[in-house]
Amino acid sequence: MKCVLCWRESRSKEGLCFYHAEAYRSLVEGYRRWCRAYGEIDEGRYLERLLELPECGEWVKDVAKMELKRLREGEKIAEESS
Amino acid sequence: MADSGYLLVVCEKPDAARRVASALGGEVRAERVDDVVVYRVDGDRGRFVVCAASGHLYTVWDVDVKKSGYPILDVGWYPLHTVDRSKRHVGRLIKAIGELAKGASGFINACDYDIEGETIGYNILKYACGGKETSALRAKFSTLTVDELREAFAKAFPNPVNRLAEAGRTRHIVDFIWGVNLTRALTEAYSSKGGYRTLSVGRVQGPTLAYIVDRECEIRWFVPTPYWSVGAVLEKDGFAFRASYVVEKIERLAEARAVEAGCRGKEGVVKEVHKQIIHQHPPTPFNLGDLQHEAYRVFGFSPSLTLRLAESLYLKALISYPRTSSQKLPPSIGYRKILSNLQRLEQYRSDVSELLTKPLKPFEGKEEDPAHPAIYPTGELPQGLDERQSKLYDLVARRFLAVFGDYAVRERVTADIEIGSHLFKVSGRRTIEEGWIRYYRVYTGVEDNPLPNLEEGDRLRVISLEVAERFEQPPPRYNQSSLLAKMEKEGVGTKATRAEIIDTLYQRGYIVGSSIKATDLAFSVIEAMKEHSPNIISTEMTREIERALEGIEKGEVSGADVVEKAASHLLSALEGLKAAEEELASRVKEAAKASLAADDIIGECPLCRNGQLKVLRSKKTGKRFVGCTNYKGGCRASAPLPQKGKVRSLNRVCKVCGWPMVAITLGRYPWRMCVNPSCPTKSGREK
Numbered sequence: 001m002k003c004v005l006c007w008r009e010s011r012s013k014e015g016l017c018f019y020h021a022e023a024y025r026s027l028v029e030g031y032r033r034w035c036r037a038y039g040e041i042d043e044g045r046y047l048e049r050l051l052e053l054p055e056c057g058e059w060v061k062d063v064a065k066m067e068l069k070r071l072r073e074g075e076k077i078a079e080e081s082s
Numbered sequence: 083m084a085d086s087g088y089l090l091v092v093c094e095k096p097d098a099a100r101r102v103a104s105a106l107g108g109e110v111r112a113e114r115v116d117d118v119v120v121y122r123v124d125g126d127r128g129r130f131v132v133c134a135a136s137g138h139l140y141t142v143w144d145v146d147v148k149k150s151g152y153p154i155l156d157v158g159w160y161p162l163h164t165v166d167r168s169k170r171h172v173g174r175l176i177k178a179i180g181e182l183a184k185g186a187s188g189f190i191n192a193c194d195y196d197i198e199g200e201t202i203g204y205n206i207l208k209y210a211c212g213g214k215e216t217s218a219l220r221a222k223f224s225t226l227t228v229d230e231l232r233e234a235f236a237k238a239f240p241n242p243v244n245r246l247a248e249a250g251r252t253r254h255i256v257d258f259i260w261g262v263n264l265t266r267a268l269t270e271a272y273s274s275k276g277g278y279r280t281l282s283v284g285r286v287q288g289p290t291l292a293y294i295v296d297r298e299c300e301i302r303w304f305v306p307t308p309y310w311s312v313g314a315v316l317e318k319d320g321f322a323f324r325a326s327y328v329v330e331k332i333e334r335l336a337e338a339r340a341v342e343a344g345c346r347g348k349e350g351v352v353k354e355v356h357k358q359i360i361h362q363h364p365p366t367p368f369n370l371g372d373l374q375h376e377a378y379r380v381f382g383f384s385p386s387l388t389l390r391l392a393e394s395l396y397l398k399a400l401i402s403y404p405r406t407s408s409q410k411l412p413p414s415i416g417y418r419k420i421l422s423n424l425q426r427l428e429q430y431r432s433d434v435s436e437l438l439t440k441p442l443k444p445f446e447g448k449e450e451d452p453a454h455p456a457i458y459p460t461g462e463l464p465q466g467l468d469e470r471q472s473k474l475y476d477l478v479a480r481r482f483l484a485v486f487g488d489y490a491v492r493e494r495v496t497a498d499i500e501i502g503s504h505l506f507k508v509s510g511r512r513t514i515e516e517g518w519i520r521y522y523r524v525y526t527g528v529e530d531n532p533l534p535n536l537e538e539g540d541r542l543r544v545i546s547l548e549v550a551e552r553f554e555q556p557p558p559r560y561n562q563s564s565l566l567a568k569m570e571k572e573g574v575g576t577k578a579t580r581a582e583i584i585d586t587l588y589q590r591g592y593i594v595g596s597s598i599k600a601t602d603l604a605f606s607v608i609e610a611m612k613e614h615s616p617n618i619i620s621t622e623m624t625r626e627i628e629r630a631l632e633g634i635e636k637g638e639v640s641g642a643d644v645v646e647k648a649a650s651h652l653l654s655a656l657e658g659l660k661a662a663e664e665e666l667a668s669r670v671k672e673a674a675k676a677s678l679a680a681d682d683i684i685g686e687c688p689l690c691r692n693g694q695l696k697v698l699r700s701k702k703t704g705k706r707f708v709g710c711t712n713y714k715g716g717c718r719a720s721a722p723l724p725q726k727g728k729v730r731s732l733n734r735v736c737k738v739c740g741w742p743m744v745a746i747t748l749g750r751y752p753w754r755m756c757v758n759p760s761c762p763t764k765s766g767r768e769k
Contacts, residue, residue, distance in 0.1 A: 007676040019605075023303050030305030037308045038335050055306040055553050 005062045016063070023059035027067070030060075044071050088122075088129040090186035091221075092179070092206050094193040097397040098226060099134035102192055105231035106130055118178035127235065131182055135193070139172050140205040141165060142258040152266040153656055155259055155649050159205060159251075176210045183211035189218035190238050195453050196405050197635075198578055201250030216242045224406075224415075224454045226399040227462060249634040252641035253576075256627060256648045260285040264618060267656055268607070271663040272670055281607065281670065282590055285624060285648075286575040286583050288611065291592055291600070292619040293568055294560055295608040298600040306553035310338035314506055315545040316350050316499065321534035322545060325350070325499050325506040331552075338549045341504050348502040350542035355497045362490040364518035366409040366447030367456030368481055370577045371570050373404065376481075378563035380525050381473055385566045385581035391474045392457070399462050401478050405578050406454040409447025411485065415455060417442040421486075423461025424479060433521045437486050444485040445518075458482050480522050487518025490528075497536045501544060508533060559597040573625045606673035610666045615658035617651055627651070684708065684731040684757065685742025690717035695742055695757065697729055708757050721757045724748070738763050 001010045008017035016024060030050075034041050047068040050056045056064075091106075093099040099121060103110045108125015115133075123130040143165045145156045163173040183189070189211060193203035208215040220241040223234035261284045268281035283291070312327035332338040366372070373392060374385040383391070392404035402415075411417070418438065425434040446456075459479045467475060496509040510533035513519065519526055560568065562584055569580045587593045592604040600608075611619045627648050633639040659666065682697040693712025700707060705725060710717040721741075723729060727748030734743050741758035756763060 007672050019299070019302070022299075026303045026305045030307065033305075033307045037333060050305065053306050053553060055304065055555055057302040057304040057556065059302040060305055 005066060019059050020063055023057065023063045026057070027060055027063050044068065044075075047071070087187050088131050088185065089188045089190055090179075090182050090211070091130050091132040091190045091192050092203055092211075092218075093132060093134040094199050094202055095136065095397060096134045098192070098194075099132045101226040101397075101399060102231055103130070103132040105226075105228045106132070106235065107232070115181060116174050116178040118175055120178065120182065127232075130190075131186070132192075133179055133182060135175060135179075135202055135206055136171070138162060138198075138202055138205070139176055140209060142254045144262065151270070152263045153259075153653060154262055154266070157255060157258060159209065161209070179206060179210040180212075183214065186211075189214045190221050190235070191218050191241070192221040192223075192234075194403060194405070195220075195222045195224070196403075196578065197246055197250040197253070197576070198405075200244065200246040201254065204244060204247035204251070215244070215247070222453075223403075225402045225460045226397065227460050245635050245637055248641045249631055252634055252644050253631050255641075255645055256631070257285055259645075259649060260652055263652060263656055264288075264659075267659045268666070268670075271659065271666040273667075279670075279674065281603075282586075283607065283611070283618060284583070284586070285627065286569075286579065287586060288619040289572070289574050289621045289624050290565070290569060290583055291587055291604055292608050292611075292621075293572075294565070294587075294593055294598055295600045295604055297557060297560060298605075301556045301559065304556035306555070308335075308551060308553055309333055310335060311550050311552060312338055312341045312345075312504075313548045313550065314345065314350070314499075314501060315548075316508075316542040317545050318534040318536065318540060318542050323508060323510075323533055325508040328498075328505040328507055335551075342547055342549045344502040344504055345544070345547055348544065350499045350501045350506070350544055352536050352538055352540040352542065353498040353500050353505070355495065355536050355538055358494045358496075359514070360492045360494055362492055362517070362519075364445040364485050364487050364489070365481060365522065367411050367444060367458065367485050368478060369407050369409050369447075369449055369451070369456055370404055371407075371566065372409070372447075373457055373478070374566055374581065375563050376525070377474060377477060378561070380477065381470075383470070383474070384562045384584075386562075386585050387470070388474065389581050391471055392478075394471060395467075395475055395478070398464070398467075399460055400464050400467075400475060401460060402456075402458050403454045404457050406451045406456060407449050407577055408451035408454060408456045409449040411444045411446065411456050411458055415458060417444070417486070420459060420461040420482070423463075424459060424483075426463060427479075429476070430479060430483065433483050437483060437521075440486075442486050445487075446485075477525065480525060484518045484522035487521050488515070490517035490519045491515040495533050495536070497533070499542065508536075559595075559599060561597055565598060572621050573628055574621060575628075602673040602676050603670065606669045610659075610662065610669055614662040614666070615655040617655045623651055683711075684729070684744050685733070685735065687712060687717060687719050688735070688740045688742075688758075689719040690715065693717050693719075695719065695721075697723065721759050723757070736761055736763065 003010045003017035003020055004015040005020045006017060010016060011018050012021040014024065031046055034046050047064045050064045051061055091102060093102055103121035103123050106123045106125060106127055108123055111122045112119055113122060121132040123132065139162055140159045141162045142157050143160045144154045145158050161172060161176055163169045189207055191203035191207060193199035204215050207218050219238035221234040221238045223230045265282040268283060272279050272281055309331040311330060314325050315322055316325055327341055374388045377383040377388040392401065395401045396404055421434050421438055424430045457478055459482050464475055491514040492511055493514055494511050496507065499506045499508060510531050512530045512532045519528055565584055566580055569575050575583055591601060593600055608619060617623050630639055630644045630647060634641055634644060684695050684697065687693045687695050687710040690710060690712050692715060693710040695708050696711050697706055698709045706723050708721040708723055710719040724746055727746040730745045732743040732745055732754060735741060736743055736756035736758065739756060739758045739761040741756050741761060743754055743756055745752040745754050
């Protein structure tokens with residue numbers, strides 16, 4: 001099976017290749033550091049800020065885009081069902 | 083045709099042969115032997131015929147040339163033109179040298195005195211001259227100036243046990259068997275699933291590429307962490323300067339805000355002032371690596387360009403031999419004479435006059451090279467140099483002046499300033515005595531940032547306070563200079579080959595850009611190596627072979643032993659590759675396909691924000707245009723493209739309309755355009 005974000009073989013249960021799976025791990029660890037730094041930060045805001053930052057790695061941005069899309073879709077469904 | 087009673091002098095390059103011939107004195111006649119220019123010299127020092135190679139005339143090749151597949155371990159030395167048809171001139175050279183050898187009463191090897199030069203000379207004497215490699219004399223010189231060449235020929239020495247040549251020849255054999263076998267293994271693996279593509283990995287190429295891929299991973303996995311810094315602009319006697327909060331990286335926003343709040347409305351009080359006098363030593367003389375780094379830093383020259391330029395200056399007798407590791411300048415080169423000659427050049431006149439009033443002692447580095455001193459200008463007057471040669475010459479000449487300069491004396495002032503209860507730091511530097519900086523100023527980048535005269539107890543007005551949000555930076559991508567430094571640090575490759583290896587990685591499509599980026603192909607190859615043959619990219623093993631090769635020069639080990647050892651490492655690596663052939667093939671193919679597809683993507687679609695704009699071809703008309711990959715999802719973004727020229731994404735969007743920008747290359751210079759046909763920037767042109 002292919003990685004959901006690129007042409008490589010998927011190697012994780014999230015359907016990500018080795019590189020994007022590592023990036024996902026970095027993204028999750030990064031969120032912990034950001035929460036500590038800002039006191040608190042909304043997950044969506046965190047992902048949006050990362051996508052704006054030129055320092056942020058390309059693979060992390062791929063995963064952040066995917067997560068943001070998922071998050072927004074989840075919010076939409078929650079809105080519609082309430 | 084055959085003439086008797088002369089010494090046949092073998093040089094490495096035609097320019098060197100011409101200079102050697104003129105330095106030998108007497109009557110010099112250039113003539114053609116089998117269409118090859120040679121110089122006949124009749125003078126007080128005797129009769130000579132000076133001929134030149136054009137680099138290597140012999141190469142290592144498979145004994146069984148028709149054999150396909152791998153492993154290939156049975157190799158020999160062959161005339162270059164017999165294995166590479168584009169090198170037909172080599173056949174003429176070998177024939178001419180062979181003819182001249184028949185009439186010679188003795189032989190002198192006058193190739194460059196280093197591992198490559200020794201190998202070139204040894205092979206010519208052995209194969210073209212019919213076994214004269216042990217009886218020939220060796221002329222050793224570091225510059226092509228008349229005086230040094232004459233001295234070298236007067237002191238030409240016998241060299242029957244040539245360890246340098248053995249080391250050079252072994253290096254060629256080891257590199258050949260590694261290169262050819264790994265390239266065949268990778269190429270065969272790729273071809274096993276249909277299609278053909280030459281994929282190469284060499285003994286030094288592998289670890290070098292692995293450094294780049296590892297760095298690329300770090301960059302692409304990087305999540306920037308925020309931190310804050312607090313700065314204050316203070317003033318004393320109308321002199322404003324900037325101080326920074328003692329904690330350079332504040333990890334929490336709340337803490338940064340608390341510092342700012344604690345300083346607001348307060349004045350600064352100078353608590354402590356430290357003054358320190360620093361004696362800054364002159365730079366060391368250039369060895370090749372140092373010259374390559376400095377030329378990259380100040381001119382942006384790639385290491386291979388610097389080497390080419392330095393060699394051209396050497397062949398014009400303007401600088402000493404550049405392929406050296408030495409950072410030392412022995413007195414025997416004649417400091418005073420060189421400086422006196424440089425004084426004839428307007429741009430160095432006043433600096434040299436000043437230096438010549440003092441005793442001359444160069445500041446030297448630790449690195450040594452038994453074959454050559456550090457790089458220095460010979461004092462010959464430069465003529466007919468192009469712009470880049472002139473720049474490099476000036477760098478070498480100014481560096482030479484600087485190493486004889488006095489220590490620079492600088493004052494460093496640091497002060498602790500309290501604002502509220504928070505401590506800030508400030509530091510400044512000023513030059514008291516320029517010393518060597520005077521001679522090398524254009525290239526130093528040393529600048530002063532003076533402070534007002536601060537004293538303990540001074541009360542300072544706080545003009546402004548600022549809390550700045552910053553982010554941790556990813557490690558920088560390698561550039562050619564920093565990659566070269568990494569190779570030097572890790573001990574892979576030699577001073578003569580490192581720049582060429584970097585060039586090869588570009589040519590093979592493994593890396594792109596001046597800020598070096600690994601391609602998908604590089605990732606796939608390195609990934610496969612890591613899993614199945616980690617030795618190929620292991621720095622440790624490359625270094626081990628490198629050490630063994632150095633051991634040959636020192637007489638600690640024989641060439642045959644080193645080849646055997648390298649071959650055994652290689653065979654185990656090949657086994658790993660063979661076992662993973664299929665996986666390797668599919669991985670590399672996917673990478674090649676993906677990199678082709680990625681070339682056509684020019685950026686995110688500005689209309690749907692879901693797809694990407696891609697260069698496509700109309701099935702109906704065959705014309706190319708830009709369309710969105712989200713066409714099936716309903717996005718109809720499209721734009722026409724010029725039908726000629728290469729389209730390349732600029733990886734940025736138009737500042738006016740937000741569509742991607744591309745560069746179209748047709749002819750020499752590319753032009754840039756926004757792909758949006760309705761972009762307001764194009765409206766003027768339509769009118």
